[in-house]
Amino acid sequence: MSMDFLAPPKSKSHRVSDTPWKILVVDDDPDVHDVTRIAVDGCEFDGRSFQLLHALSAQEARELLSEHDDIAVALVDVVMENDTAGLGLVSWIRSELGNSFTRLILRTGQPGYAPQTDVIMKFDVDGYAEKAELSRTKLITAIVTALRGYKLVRSLESNRQKLKKLNAQFSAIVEKNALNEFADLVLKNFSELAGEPVDGLLCGMESSPKAGAAGSSNVRVLAGSGMFADKLDLPLDIIGEDLVRKCVSECIAKMSEYSTSQGVALPLLTRNGLSGAIFIGLPISVLNEKIGSEIIRLFVSNVALGYEKTGLLEHIRNLAYVDRTTGQSTFSGFLEAFQSQVMAERPLLVIHCDIQRFRFIVDGIGDEKAGAVLKQTGNRLSQTFPDALAIARKEKDEFLILLKGGLHVRIQDIVARIEDAFQDPIAIEENQISLKLRCGIASVEGAECSAEECVRHASIALNDVRQKGLTNHAVFHPLMQEAALERLRLASLLTGKGAQAEFSLNYQPIMQASDEAIASFEALMRFRTASGAMLNTTRMIEAAETSGLIVEIGAWMFRSAFTEFNRLKGLSERVRLNVNLSPRQVQANRIYKDIEDAAASAGLGLDRLVFEVTEGLFVNNDQVTLSLLTWLRSKGAKVVIDDFGTGYSSFSYLRKLPLDGIKIDRSFIMNMEQDPDALAVVRSIIAVAKALDLSITAEGVETADQRKIMQEQQCDFLQGYLFAKPIPSTELDGFINAANGPDLAAG
Numbered sequence: 001m002s003m004d005f006l007a008p009p010k011s012k013s014h015r016v017s018d019t020p021w022k023i024l025v026v027d028d029d030p031d032v033h034d035v036t037r038i039a040v041d042g043c044e045f046d047g048r049s050f051q052l053l054h055a056l057s058a059q060e061a062r063e064l065l066s067e068h069d070d071i072a073v074a075l076v077d078v079v080m081e082n083d084t085a086g087l088g089l090v091s092w093i094r095s096e097l098g099n100s101f102t103r104l105i106l107r108t109g110q111p112g113y114a115p116q117t118d119v120i121m122k123f124d125v126d127g128y129a130e131k132a133e134l135s136r137t138k139l140i141t142a143i144v145t146a147l148r149g150y151k152l153v154r155s156l157e158s159n160r161q162k163l164k165k166l167n168a169q170f171s172a173i174v175e176k177n178a179l180n181e182f183a184d185l186v187l188k189n190f191s192e193l194a195g196e197p198v199d200g201l202l203c204g205m206e207s208s209p210k211a212g213a214a215g216s217s218n219v220r221v222l223a224g225s226g227m228f229a230d231k232l233d234l235p236l237d238i239i240g241e242d243l244v245r246k247c248v249s250e251c252i253a254k255m256s257e258y259s260t261s262q263g264v265a266l267p268l269l270t271r272n273g274l275s276g277a278i279f280i281g282l283p284i285s286v287l288n289e290k291i292g293s294e295i296i297r298l299f300v301s302n303v304a305l306g307y308e309k310t311g312l313l314e315h316i317r318n319l320a321y322v323d324r325t326t327g328q329s330t331f332s333g334f335l336e337a338f339q340s341q342v343m344a345e346r347p348l349l350v351i352h353c354d355i356q357r358f359r360f361i362v363d364g365i366g367d368e369k370a371g372a373v374l375k376q377t378g379n380r381l382s383q384t385f386p387d388a389l390a391i392a393r394k395e396k397d398e399f400l401i402l403l404k405g406g407l408h409v410r411i412q413d414i415v416a417r418i419e420d421a422f423q424d425p426i427a428i429e430e431n432q433i434s435l436k437l438r439c440g441i442a443s444v445e446g447a448e449c450s451a452e453e454c455v456r457h458a459s460i461a462l463n464d465v466r467q468k469g470l471t472n473h474a475v476f477h478p479l480m481q482e483a484a485l486e487r488l489r490l491a492s493l494l495t496g497k498g499a500q501a502e503f504s505l506n507y508q509p510i511m512q513a514s515d516e517a518i519a520s521f522e523a524l525m526r527f528r529t530a531s532g533a534m535l536n537t538t539r540m541i542e543a544a545e546t547s548g549l550i551v552e553i554g555a556w557m558f559r560s561a562f563t564e565f566n567r568l569k570g571l572s573e574r575v576r577l578n579v580n581l582s583p584r585q586v587q588a589n590r591i592y593k594d595i596e597d598a599a600a601s602a603g604l605g606l607d608r609l610v611f612e613v614t615e616g617l618f619v620n621n622d623q624v625t626l627s628l629l630t631w632l633r634s635k636g637a638k639v640v641i642d643d644f645g646t647g648y649s650s651f652s653y654l655r656k657l658p659l660d661g662i663k664i665d666r667s668f669i670m671n672m673e674q675d676p677d678a679l680a681v682v683r684s685i686i687a688v689a690k691a692l693d694l695s696i697t698a699e700g701v702e703t704a705d706q707r708k709i710m711q712e713q714q715c716d717f718l719q720g721y722l723f724a725k726p727i728p729s730t731e732l733d734g735f736i737n738a739a740n741g742p743d744l745a746a747g
């Protein structure tokens with residue numbers, strides 16, 4: 001019977017697929033090849049077996065890599081012919097061979113010989129291991145992780161290629177598309193000529209101006225680069241930068257170069273007259289110096305000719321008003337409709353909606369089908385609001401709807417109409433895609449608010465929905481704008497001279513649940529104004545995050561926290577330091593160096609650290625986050641999810657992430673005594689975490705009852721005011737002494 005089982009089946013289809021993953025072993029030690037072969041024997045991933053290729057030197061590896069363009073993973077010995085043979089090979093693969101797909105795992109026989117992190121970053125190396133510590137399981141785990149990465153980059157690339165091919169075909173057919181490409185290309189070339197990215201605009205006339213009729217009212221933006229990248233399709237008249245608008249209008253009116261301190265506008269002139277203008281955000285003197293006036297003139301006249309040759313001038317109107325993907329109106333069409341309605345029809349309602357987690361959809365089905373989803377979304381909105389004054393696609397997955405407003409219109413009804421419209425999934429070939437729309441709503445009463453302002457109000461409301469993630473809609477309120485302004489004000493406190501805020505750190509202990517011994521300290525930032533007032537930490541961190549300053553502040557915080565913590569006396573080596581990482585910090589390249597430098601100068605091992613990150617980080621499942629967390633864990637640090645349960649509480653993703661534990665959000669702990677639902681949630685969180693072998697910390701434990709419940713639930717760690725509030729660093733030694741007191745007396 002068992003022989004039957006092993007006999008090759010008639011059709012191979014349900015066996016391991018015929019194309020194995022190619023894994024290249026590069027090592028000058030033949031034993032390593034044998035050991036690796038034995039280790040991976042019989043392994044498979046994603047239904048495909050492993051095929052090993054062997055190279056005994058970097059040179060042999062180069063030959064193999066040139067021959068096979070589908071090597072998924074290369075395990076590279078760092079030291080071979082010479083000390084740098086391995087790194088040389090890695091550099092060759094990425095730079096000269098131009099292969100960015102093959103995942104690279106570096107191995108070395110010499111303990112302590114770790115390549116610089118910059119090598120890892122620069123050459124996109126996936127892992128690094130000492131041979132001695134590569135047990136069979138570790139090796140296979142490393143390979144499988146790398147294979148997963150390989151699969152991902154391959155599929156991303158193939159989508160990109162597809163899109164490129166599609167665009168090429170598309171533009172050949174649809175002329176108006178070629179026009180935009182052409183316009184973009186012009187600005188790109190200009191940047192290339194200037195040797196630096198330029199802020200540029202390419203404007204076209206809707207129709208050739210009759211003599212005497214030249215004006216800027218029929219001029220539209222065909223392409224924008226740098227600070228003007230978001231101006232595509234806008235009529236020149238509504239561009240906010242006064243000087244730029246004036247510069248281009250003057251150039252068009254006079255049909256000649258017009259120069260200001262901000263930059264220069266160059267007319268696109270051919271025998272048939274003026275067809276548009278290019279604005280470049282550099283003074284003409286600088287341009288002349290960088291490119292040379294002769295070349296500029298030649299370039300611009302080539303552009304004018306090429307522009308005319310596309311023969312598409314008459315399509316501009318269409319281009320400006322009809323969105324190519326959805327067939328709906330464009331943003332400029334919307335603004336125009338708004339302006340023309342506004343006189344007759346006030347009050348109005350502006351609805352700005354987007355599709356929840358549209359990124360997932362794009363990743364899942366590719367750009368082309370995602371375009372079809374957008375088209376159907378637009379169609380459904382049109383069917384849902386036949387009474388709309390305008391419906392437009394703003395950008396990406398964002399739509400605008402303009403409705404008659406007034407007291408008889410109930411927001412709830414509008415939201416319900418949108419929900420109903422997307423009750424049924426959208427069918428794209430074999431896929432059934434369920435969509436959820438979120439919307440921000442602004443009502444327009446009097447005439448004091450411009451079209452753009454009203455749209456901005458709706459956008460602020462939509463942003464509020466996005467940030468809070470609690471509801472699917474919000475109505476604009478001036479307080480929302482104030483909140484945004486306050487964030488700006490706080491951000492200026494972080495940098496501003498004179499009124500600068502002072503930073504310091506507090507430390508809150510985290511206890512072992514079983515015996516309530518100190519397990520860790522969480523470092524928490526404190527901000528104080530020059531006059532001594534304390535600022536709200538959450539709001540300051542938010543401001544630092546939105547303004548990007550968090551990266552700089554974070555570096556300071558690592559240095560201070562690591563040093564202060566390492567100076568503490570009477571702490572067991574097992575006690576760790578928890579630090580918070582916000583998304584912006586994780587995305588910054590320098591985070592590796594900031595952490596390493598701070599640890600080195602404090603003399604603190606990374607294996608004493610716990611990094612707290614939030615669920616939001618994992619929504620996009622991006623490689624940057626995963627690499628960082630993987631790296632931290634490879635250095636012995638732990639990674640836990642903070643505020644667990646408040647975000648995208650899907651358990652399924654937990655299993656796949658490089659994590660050690662979760663911290664259950666304070667809100668659940670706070671409510672679980674009164675609210676059976678909260679308790680049930682806590683129970684199920686704990687059950688899942690246990691099943692996944694993740695440690696569990698309860699935050700915000702304030703009462704003895706809460707402590708008891710969590711201890712009964714076998715929670716691992718407890719943190720909260722019941723044990724201690726965050727403690728200023730100057731008082732930490734006292735706290736530790738008091739905690740150690742009885743032990744010291746006994747010993």
Ligand code: C2E
Pocket residue numbers: 508523524525536537538541557580581582612642643666699700701702719720721722726
């Ligand atoms: P978090 O990471 O969730 O930190 C816990 C917060 O809950 C702290 O507020 C702490 O003081 C408070 N807390 C602790 N125990 C209790 C309790 O029993 N009851 C109540 N009601 N509250 C308790 P804090 O210090 O204001 O920090 C707020 C947030 O600011 C932190 O939330 C964290 O997300 C962020 N943050 C603080 N320091 C840093 C930092 O250095 N870097 C980054 N990226 N974020 C930080």
Ligand code: CA
Pocket residue numbers: 522580612642
């Ligand atoms: Ca935290």
Ligand code: CA
Pocket residue numbers: 642643663665666699
């Ligand atoms: Ca927390």
